[in-house]
Amino acid sequence: MSRSKDAIAQALSEGTLKMAEIARGLGFSARSFERRLSEHGMSYHALTEETRRDLAEGLLREERHSLAEIAFLTGFSEQSAFTRAFKRWMGTTPASYRKDRLLP
Template identity: 55%
Template sequence: MDGVLLSHDVLERTNRLGDRAISRFLEPHLAKELETAAQATSFDQVLLRRVSGRLSEGPPRAAEVAREMGMGERTMHRRLADEGVSFQLVFEKARRRLAEGLLVQSDHAFAEIAFLTGFSEQSSFTRAFKRWADESPAAFRERHAKA
């Protein structure tokens, strides 16, 4: 995240070049941006998006993902631990979300979905999906097709 850090003294100075009309116009926009920033995305959600984009390349390595994010692997693991999750948990969540989305929103073959979610074989995908959802990919797709 980018930002500018200003001391309290600097913020208290009067702005001799300020324009009250522009200020009134921009204040609601600033308030909206600050509200959005306050609802900041958690680290594991940022990591989830990054991992999701790499699944078709196979299971991503934690060290590679950390390096892409500009941090060491240990730092990444510590930040995840602070949020009560692990890299493996984020990885599994990314796989499950992508698999469920592809099953519901596409007519991809199960073997294709297995590949897109980083599994080397359809049978491995099917076993993992049954563990996640307590039903087969076919049953999940059929149940959501009726909804």
């Protein structure tokens, strides 16, 4: 699962998030990749969301990226879409999350 998440994280920032391309990069057909994910109780959509959330959390812990950059790096075309998704995942905005994590 780790290799899959790494491939998805890389694809997010490159804008090439098609399942078939991810599967091919991992050496699987799209159907085989889908089957493997299913065996682990996971769908491609769920794995992508989990990867985006994990990546966003990690990037927000650092101050070197702006929220707009983090939105782009996690595969969102708009910062507002990233903010809505992050709030859905974590129950708080990315700015509040970052502020809470960076306090001493």
